[in-house]
Amino acid sequence: MPLDEFDRKILAALQEDARMPVAQVAEHAALSATPVSRRIRKLEEDGVIRGYQPVLDPRKLGLELNAYVLINLDAHSDVNIQRFESAIQDNAYVIACHAVTGDMDYLVHVIARDVEHLSQITLKSLLRIPGVRDVKSIIVLETIKPPLKLPLG
Amino acid sequence: MPLDEFDRKILAALQEDARMPVAQVAEHAALSATPVSRRIRKLEEDGVIRGYQPVLDPRKLGLELNAYVLINLDAHSDVNIQRFESAIQDNAYVIACHAVTGDMDYLVHVIARDVEHLSQITLKSLLRIPGVRDVKSIIVLETIKPPLKLPLG
DNA sequence: TATGAAATAATATAGTT
DNA sequence: AACTATATTATTTCATA
Numbered sequence: 001m002p003l004d005e006f007d008r009k010i011l012a013a014l015q016e017d018a019r020m021p022v023a024q025v026a027e028h029a030a031l032s033a034t035p036v037s038r039r040i041r042k043l044e045e046d047g048v049i050r051g052y053q054p055v056l057d058p059r060k061l062g063l064e065l066n067a068y069v070l071i072n073l074d075a076h077s078d079v080n081i082q083r084f085e086s087a088i089q090d091n092a093y094v095i096a097c098h099a100v101t102g103d104m105d106y107l108v109h110v111i112a113r114d115v116e117h118l119s120q121i122t123l124k125s126l127l128r129i130p131g132v133r134d135v136k137s138i139i140v141l142e143t144i145k146p147p148l149k150l151p152l153g
Numbered sequence: 154m155p156l157d158e159f160d161r162k163i164l165a166a167l168q169e170d171a172r173m174p175v176a177q178v179a180e181h182a183a184l185s186a187t188p189v190s191r192r193i194r195k196l197e198e199d200g201v202i203r204g205y206q207p208v209l210d211p212r213k214l215g216l217e218l219n220a221y222v223l224i225n226l227d228a229h230s231d232v233n234i235q236r237f238e239s240a241i242q243d244n245a246y247v248i249a250c251h252a253v254t255g256d257m258d259y260l261v262h263v264i265a266r267d268v269e270h271l272s273q274i275t276l277k278s279l280l281r282i283p284g285v286r287d288v289k290s291i292i293v294l295e296t297i298k299p300p301l302k303l304p305l306g
Numbered sequence: 307t308a309t310g311a312a313a314t315a316a317t318a319t320a321g322t323t
Numbered sequence: 324a325a326c327t328a329t330a331t332t333a334t335t336t337c338a339t340a
Contacts, residue, residue, distance in 0.1 A: 003214070011209065018171060018205035021317060032325055037319060050208040052171035056164065056303050060201040061156075063303065066251065068221070068260060085297050096300035098219065098293040107221060107291060109300060138260060140251040144238050147249035147262065147300070150209050150216065174332060185310050190334060 001046060006031060008152045010039055011048070015149045018052045055148070058111055065112045066140035069126060070104035072133045080131035087129045093121050104136065154199060159184060161305045163192055164201070168302045171205045208301065211264055218265045219293035222279065223257035225286045233284035240282045246274050257289065 003011075009029040013020055026036040043049045058064070073080050088097045088108065096109040108126070112118040118137070126135055156164075162182040166173055179189040196202045211217070226233050241250045241261065249262040261279070265271040271290070279288055 011207070014207045015209075018207045022319090023317080033318080034320090034326085035324055038324095041319095046213065047210055048213040050210050053206050053208055053301065054164070054167045054171045055203040055206055056168075057200055057203050058303055060199065061303060061305065068253070088298055092302075092304035092306065094298065095303065097296075097298040099295040099297060100221070101292040101294060104291075106297070107293075111303065138257075139254040140260075141254060142252040143250075144252060144259070145241055145247065145250040148206065149245075150211055150214060150248060150264065151245035152214065153245065175334090176332080186333080187311080187335090188309055191308085194334095 003048070006035075007039060007043065007048075010036060011043070011152055014040075014049075015152075062113055063111045065114055065118050066143070067110045067112065067118055068138040068140070069108040069110055069122065070100075070136040070138070071106040071108055071126065072103075072135070073105050073131045074133035075131060076105070077131075084129050084131055087125070091121070091125055093117075093125075104134075156201070159188075160192060160196065160201075163189060164196070164305055167193075167202075168305075215266055216264045218267055218271050219296070220263045220265065220271055221291040221293070222261040222263055222275065223253075223289040223291070224259040224261055224279065225256075225288070226258050226284045227286035228284060229258070230284075237282050237284055240278070244274070244278055246270075246278075257287075 006029050010025055013025045013028040022033045022037050022040070025040075026033045029036060040049070058066075071084075073084060084106070085097075088094050088106075093110055093112055094108055095111050098107050099105060100107045110118060110121055110126075112121055118139075122135060122137060126132060159182050163178055166178045166181040175186045175190050175193070178193075179186045182189060193202070211219075224237075226237060237259070238250075241247050241259075246263055246265055247261055248264050251260050252258060253260045263271060263274055263279075265274055271292075275288060275290065279285060
């Protein structure tokens with residue numbers, strides 16, 4: 001079940017364009033369509049490919065502001081953690097969240113329409129989650145490299 | 154050219170599964186296949202949909218460790234910035250990078266096989282970029298919410 | 307100007323070797 | 324794994340609101 005060179009070439013091609021026709025993926029992998037089709041299905045079944053997503057332009061959706069918000073809880077009880085993580089799941093403007101090392105507990109990726117909207121999300125949603133002590137916002141000024149591909153080497 | 158409710162429903166369906174058949178997207182949007190097909194193409198042409206990506210499981214690719222690395226430059230000359238950003242583009246394990254506010258200049262999302270690999274990336278690649286003064290690593294312990302969807306409301 | 311239904315074209319999948 | 328045949332699916336055409 002480990003990936004071979006064909007699988008890597010297939011994944012690389014799909015990372016270029018997940019809607020690329022199988023025949024074209026096959027060219028990239030120096031294979032014919034049939035085995036590529038079967039391999040893609042196997043990669044899906046094995047959970048290597050978890051799904052397919054459109055890459056949307058946040059600006060075209062009116063979402064101009066990205067921020068990374070570091071959050072601290074005042075007590076790390078199960079209830080607090082449960083409540084925090086559930087509030088995070090429910091907030092559509094929190095597009096990612098990780099528990100992290102260091103003096104802050106969570107790193108939260110927030111996307112917002114503008115500064116006022118970010119402020120509203122921070123003050124009215126994040127800071128009001130019970131157990132949240134402190135938040136520090138890192139605001140994105142410019143995206144140098146957008147998150148698109150994973151390394152396959 | 155602003156998005157209407159149909160467009161939002163279409164985008165929401167595609168965010169569930171970008172390979173969903175047009176007929177099925179059409180059901181979600183309470184429309185028939187023809188206009189959905191045309192609307193999707195228009196969304197692509199307008200740059201709202203920038204492309205399509207497979208969602209890969211990093212663990213299945215042997216990438217077990219995520220880190221957010223904050224980086225400081227010692228001088229903000231054009232050369233330094235140019236050199237830094239170009240080095241970032243060339244590094245496949247840097248999967249995203251933003252210029253940010255605060256006392257650090259950049260927030261870099263690194264994905265690595267393990268702690269040793271992260272250490273190697275930090276010491277042998279990032280810290281060796283000319284102009285880099287300081288790095289602070291925030292290591293991801295657990296992903297609470299994986300980055301998948303953008304809010305469409 | 308945008309839709310829906312039907313016809314056509316493109317593409318993916320299954321069977322066979 | 325490839326070739327061929329079949330089945331899905333997408334797109335175009337055309338009539339219409």
